[in-house]
Amino acid sequence: MKVIELHKSVTESNDKDAEVLRKELKEKGVFLINLMSSAGSGKTTFLSKTILDLKEDYRIAVLEADIDASVDAEKIESLGAKSIQVHTDGMCHMDAGMTRRGLEEMGLEEVDIAFLENIGNLICPAEYDTGASKNVMILSVPEGDDKPLKYPLMFQTSDVLVITKMDTLPYFSFDLEKCTERVQFLNPKINIFPVSAKSGEGMKEWEEWLIEETRKWKE
């Protein structure tokens, strides 16, 4: 036996797959968003509102990977977006290979924006590159402003933080300023959008970001 030195990251095979997928999506003009959050953060409601607002101008698709999301897939389709349920069999995250299989099964023809609804937790999904163009995470007001302290990696790897359920702010001791400060300390480049999908507050700013980034991706 001989010793072979490698010094390779254990996720290297995934990182390579993710790069290849990202390149292919760029060529096809599909803007893929990896959407991460805890379970119950209002992800599906937020997505539904986004689809309703943008479906006239963009062809939207949703890859549902959350374990409890079969109901969500039907809801998304009723709004007029393409949707597929990925059966993750209890896995705690999506990797690039699983994302590719889901996208291929769904078909990427006539898609401008695709959302990957990742598994609902703030730990494992942050460690795997899915091949997405951008990472977006959702934190809801009832979850609390201390989450950046507890799950720093998730906030560090995200390009956008959407704070949902802003209409419930009067009922919780959620300090938006403190939360923003904590998040920006971890990740100075992050875009933060406080929204309420229910009242529509803040949705316009988020959608403008999405439209602009999609335009850049398709160039």
Added chain:
Amino acid sequence: MHELSIVTHVAKTLDELAEENHISKIGSVTLEVGEVSGIMTDYFEDCWNYFKVKHPLLKEAKLKIEIIPAITFCEDCKKEYETVKYGKICPHCGSEHTYLKIGNECTIKEIEAETEESQG
């Protein structure tokens, strides 16, 4: 929390390496695991032993784990300290402006392998 999927990614990397280098058998795999990488080494070993018997290349591969101690660097006083003992706040000057220098990684350091050449 995702030890088994890390095992499958390691296997994939080694499969590719084996093909490029005509490796027929792997005797051992040494991983460097950071103290705060979030990987439970006991559980990782269980996953390894469960997985390897199903994977011809790794069937006889022993897993060796080397722990890398976590070190945090303070941007204010420019000193280093043990992450696990003190956390985010610098014990030298009390600053919060600190970042993890090492201890979050998980890498395949080396393997012991039999190649077709070394056999013949």
